[in-house]
Amino acid sequence: MTDQHSQAELVRQSLKARYRKERRFRAYGIIAIAIALAALVTLFADIIGKGYTGFQKTTVTLNVDLDGEIMYLDDATDKRQLKMADFVEPLVLALMKEIPDATEADRDAIKDLINPYASVTLREALEANPGWLGTTRTMTFLTHTDVDVYVKHAGDEGYSIKLNDQQKAWVDELESRGIVDTSFNDVFFSGGDSRDPSKAGILGAVVGSLLTMFVTLALSFPIGVAAAIYLEEFAPQNKFTDFIEVNINNLAAVPSIIFGLLGLAVFINLFGMPRSVPVVGGLVLTLMTLPTIIISSRAAIKSVPPSIREAAEGMGASKMQVVLHHVLPLAMPGMLTGSIIGMAQALGETAPLLLIGMVAFIVDVPNGFFDSATVLPVQVFLWAGSPELAFIERASAAIMVLLAFLISMNALAIWLRKRLERRW
Amino acid sequence: MQPANLLLLTVVLAIVAYGFGYARSRTLATPLGGIRHLKSLPFYYGARASLWCAIPALVVLALWAAFQGKVIQTLVLGSLPAELAPGSAGEASLLLSKISNVASGALPAGFVEAPIAEAADRLEALREQSRMLMTALVVSVAVLAGFLGWLKIRPKLNARVQVESILKWLFFSCAALAILTTVGIIFSVAFETFRFFGKVPFTEFFFGSQWSPQTALRADQVAAEGAFGMIPLFTGTLLISAIAMTVAVPVGLMSAIYLSEYAGKRVRGIVKPLLEMLAGIPTVVYGFFAALTVAPFISDLAASIGIEASSQSALAAGAVMGIMIIPFVSSLSDDVINAVPQSLRDGSLALGATQSETMKKVIFPAALPGIMGGILLAVSRAIGETMIVVMAAGLAANLTANPLETVTTVTVQIVTLLTGDQEFDSAKTLAAFALGAMLFIATLLLNVIALKIVRKYREQYD
Structure with missing residues (x-):
């Protein structure tokens, strides 16, 4: 009896210290979040402070x-x-x-x-x-x-x-x-880029980005959706399918600069395609974003309930008709959301494009897929490396434009998801 | 015609083929008494005709567009007189760029030797021929195949089955593209890496502690021989990644714990998207922030307490990289913590443990393998990160563990060696591919191990 009593006493005595620990632990969590948010705020404040005069x-x-x-x-x-x-x-x-x-x-x-x-x-x-x-x-x-x-x-x-x-x-x-x-x-x-900061503009880079993104979207969305459909609906359970899946998962985690090496060795040196053009940039970014799009499209297809498939099959639809007429339209919002996020990633990507020569100093606004061009993030990189502070100001301003694009793309994705996605 | 226009033309032809196929199936059906006597709906006959028309034409177009550049280059170089014929691949690429500059008018023809000017004319002529041949070939293949497809339409033909199996094969080839990409990566880096090891001994690359890839441009030039020891690069990469992880792991982990165990629904709903915003910011923006704000701040701070810090310190690049990785760590740990069954939590709390004790002694150990997997993935991302270090870390390959000094990383060297004009044969360029191969292998191993750990752990509770 006394033994138990003294144990309860021990617990009671330790309570104060334990509660203190609890509060400390909680405070660590709050501090961690505060650090992360402070970094975010500082980053934005720094960019805006440096760049609004641009x-x-x-x-x-x-x-x-x-x-x-x-x-x-x-x-x-x-x-x-x-x-x-x-x-x-x-x-x-x-x-x-x-x-x-x-x-x-x-x-x-x-x-x-x-x-x-x-x-x-x-x-x-x-x-x-x-x-x-x-x-x-x-x-x-x-x-x-x-x-x-x-x-x-x-x-x-x-x-x-x-x-x-x-x-x-x-x-x-x-x-x-x-x-x-x-x-x-x-x-x-x-205007396009210029040696004179007062005359330098981002139109050339924005058009270059749009052309590159067009190529990327035109290739990666259909290919990604088709691959996702195959893997979710048609692929037999065998080693080859497993191998494809392993490859996709690994490619999603390969550093982007490796895709630049691939583009340089295959598209430019093997196929003899020109350097610094949006087509090659688009091809490289397609290979880079495909895993993201495939993975999110597969998730969207998975979320369509089997009852829809069964009902369609019950009406005599073939497997392909089930997929194309019923599953695909229902999975489309999820696929679009994933693709927009993938595109936003590609729009901000710089490293692989450096390797395929999209870092050239280009004054003219490109007007075709085979014109030498640069893209917005690369333009930021070029200006940020300049010793002239007037260019740094322009680089910050260009970052704000880039972030505006990215934020609106992500907002569109969120809106699409809220608006169109159905919960079953 | 340009490839892009030709692509549009092929699409138009495919639509026309659809119309013809559709019409023919209906015409064939009329004497039989309506389309219900056809094996498939008219739509499928049309679709079949347009697939017949488009697929061979597109394959021809893609192959032609991919290889014409290389073929024309070889033909032009082959036509040069013997005394101008290039001796090495480097010379060849120089000559080619000269010729194409003349052809495009950037370099007036009067400024170069006569054979070069002739070669430029030849290049233009070959390009023109190639365009014409390509147009002719693609259009005739499209029309011919479309016509054949149209001709074969019979009421008994099961067009739907055919269309569906073609589509299935198309879908399959899209999925198989992932394998092709991996193969492409492996071949492009492996091939050049082998050539690199033909020039620079294996041992020097792996065990050398000197990195200065500036080789002599001309044979008679007095310059450093060039040293290719990757140890300083790997230690530099590891130093920066280690700094990044010291920032990202505690912050990411603690915010994940707070958000999943303590925060209310509203706080979570606001903070989580904000944290994820950090992941959506392009790396070039982080690089800008690191190079122009954090690095000067750190060197000023160090100067004010009397330590000397480089203006391109490893600390600046590492800290900013850590900020970039925070959301990565936090969302992965969040998933893992949430996957720990509620019964473990309830059991611990029922025994009288406080929330933090439950977290530290029950949930964290249970979630540890998954968290480790997430951290490994984050490390692989830190190693492969390029823009932050290109902009904020230096080029000098110092073998040091001092975070205030300048170090360089594998990715920085790849970018520096490969941006701008390069000759494709020098050890310098090939070294970039060898580094790329090492980077690929390192990240691949980390990913495979991480995914294995994560998967194994998930099975325990499912």
Whole structure:
């Protein structure tokens, strides 16, 4: 009796310590989740903080005097003359007019405030409207990248401002008068890559991604669904079927870079296909996403209850009719969900595409499956490796665009699942 | 015609064949007294005709498109005069790129030797011929096979059975593609790996502690001989993976335990998708984060307490990789913990154990094999991860265990050796394939072991 009593006493005494342990254990769990969520928040905050300025461009609005004598141009319809004419001079003169204290000696310093591509913009405008020659026009041009960096990041640490003090004073003054201004960066969404950060855009990479994804989807969805149907509905129980299944499971876990090696050795070196083209990228990503799509499609087929199959068979349908007319439509939402998630994975994939040469510097927006192209994540990689901080800003902005695509794809998948999937 | 357009044309032809097949079966049925006297529905006659039309044509198209590039290259190189004929595969690829640059107009023909310019013309002519031949062949195969298929339509023909068995074979070949992919991977890496070992001795690769693949480009150039010892690469990979696992395993495991045992339905419903978001973020984004935010932060932090840290420290890459792997560990452990039968939990709690004691002494031991399997899968993912280390880890192959120093990994070296122009014969390029082979074998072994453990464990409670 006393023995039992003392044991109960022992337990009672240890309770406090045990409850403390319990609370500590619980706290570890909360801390773990907090760490993970903090990492997520920091990541997003970092990207947004670094990149939101990438969606702004700095422009300068000038009253350009399109004087034929300054430009050495007397006929704006003559292509040869347009090619030879000087379009920088009118811009410099117009900007010098805005800076009253500037002297002839400041000419080069002032010229350095204007984007090197501004003269191209002016030429194109004049080419489109030859009648403008001899008039004065108010037009908006990109500023030099150094001005762009100064206007956006004057106070930020880590950004080296390349303007000298006098140039800074001019830019401040012009900014206060509204001549230098920031606005929504449409160049970023309408151009290809460029050596000049102010001129660099993601359109080329986005189109490259879309072309690559089109090839991937067009191949991997039908092949994946067909393979899943075979394995779930027709495959006999034998060693060969087992072998196929083992292969699919292993391929799902093979590092993506190995698929890049496969693409390089087989598609490019064996078949002699061109490098850096969306078709080869699409083929490599197809092989990479197929296991994901097959596995999720099989799960979708499995979830269709046998009663549906039995009912159809009872009505005299053949095995193929049962599958194509009844099982497939019911499994389709699940298959689509899996495929969208697989596509999102492929859209974010970079490593295999590096090996098949989709890292080239490509200015033009690709317009076909056999044009050299790059994709959005590779563009991020290229810009992130640049020593210029203005490119880092663009890389962050491009990441935001990429994440927006991925989040909307995943949201679509979730919506589809909620909307279409039936519980039996 | 371009392959893509030809593909569309074949599809159109197949649709036309469907129409003809459908119509013919109906015409044949009319004198017999309606389609109920046919063996199959008219749909199947049409489908059969269109399959007959499309499949041979598509096979021809695929084979032609796959091999034409190589055949044309060989023909063009073969037509070069003897003094220009390339001696090695490296020279051949240089010559070919020169010729194709001339052909595409990127390099003016006046700047190269006359035979090269001729070869460029020849290349253009061959491409044109190949396109024409391909178009002719594909269209004629489609029309001929479609016509044959159409001709063979009889009321007694059981088109449905035929269509269904063709479809079944199509489905089968799609499934068998998985085997083909594996075979492709094995052959592409194995072949080059053997050639690599023909140039660099086995022992040097496996036991050498020096890695500097910069071999001389020209025979007369003074340069380092190039060392191919993979030990520094493997230790670097292991160091970064180990750092990643030290971050991912405790955090992932504890969050899985909290979410499955403690958290209410609402918390779980919010936190779980958020954690899974970490898995959906592209690796290039993690690489960006590691290289531009975490690595400078770590080196500043180390500097402020008086330690020297590299700006491309293994710690930065490893920690960020760990964050990436958290959801992987947590969702796998979550599954395993949930698979432990409720009766074990109830039994333990009924004996007076607290929740954490139940977890630590009953559920965790029961779930341990499954959790180990999940961790092994996570390790294999860490080893194969590329973008984070390419962007945040360095290129210098240091043999060190100090997480603040720069190390390099297998995947980084594969990417560095293979990006940009390369000659296909040098030990440098082949080394990348040898590394790829090692990576493939290592991840494959880890996966096989992990899946075995997970499966064996599952059988215990099912």
